[in-house]
Amino acid sequence: MNRSTLRMITLLARKSQMYIGAAFKHKYNISVAEQPFFMALQKCEGATQEELTEMVCVDKAVTTRVVKTLEEKGFLIREKDMKDRRQNRIYPTPMTRELETAVQKELLTFNDAVTRGIxxxxxxxxxxxxxxxxxxxxxxxxxxxxxxxxxxxxxxxxxxxxx
Incomplete structure (x- = not known):
């Protein structure tokens, strides 16, 4: 594989994170680390932390920290699983649902800008x-x-x- 391909992917990922991080922090109080979890909550309401870890492709420690900060900000709630009391199920709050459309629109607009001319x-x-x-x-x-x-x-x- 050509080394420049991976280098370009890395640069695109870093620059995307910089843009999204700056835009979302000021508009929605969502960090670049929190954004994938915020979006995953929309698709998999009631997921466990382990399931979120797999969806977002991070380690368990990152998921634990991000879930805690999103909960502190009022974006999610954790409820004990009725079948397995060791597990928490994670749900978006009404505030999260209110921002969902705006965040999705922002991501689509960003995607359109990045892929312009292709x-x-x-x-x-x-x-x-x-x-x-x-x-x-x-x-x-x-x-x-x-x-x-x-x-x-x-x-x-x-x-x-x-x-």
Whole structure:
């Protein structure tokens, strides 16, 4: 894989976080770390913290901190699961529901601005390629092909990159 591809993805992610972080902090009092959880709550009302961790692809400690801050800000409530008292179910508050449309609109507007000048066909190609890359990375992270991938790249020269 071309190193510049991953570098560009990293730069896009960082710059997107900078933009979203600044816009959402001032308008909605939602940090860049909280935004994915805020959106996940809209789709999976009543999810557990473990389920949110999987949806947002972060570790449990991050989820714990973010859920706590969103609860303190009044964006979510935690209720004990009736079947498993060790689990908390997480629900959006009325304030979260009021902001949902505005936040979604802001994200769509941002997406439109970032993809301006790119045809629908080009975007489909990019999305398919990124989906394949994500699947490859998921396989590596799960350990499936990790040993084979490492062995197949040994002796091909240094292709490592910090990004």
């Amino acid at each position: 045809s629908k066909e080009e975007l489909e190609i990019v999305q398919k390629a990124l989906a394949k890359m994500e699947a490859n990375l998921a396989a590596l992270l799960s350990g499936k092909n990790a040993k084979n991938e490492i062995l197949s790249t040994e002796g091909k020269g240094d292709t490592s990159d910090d990004e």
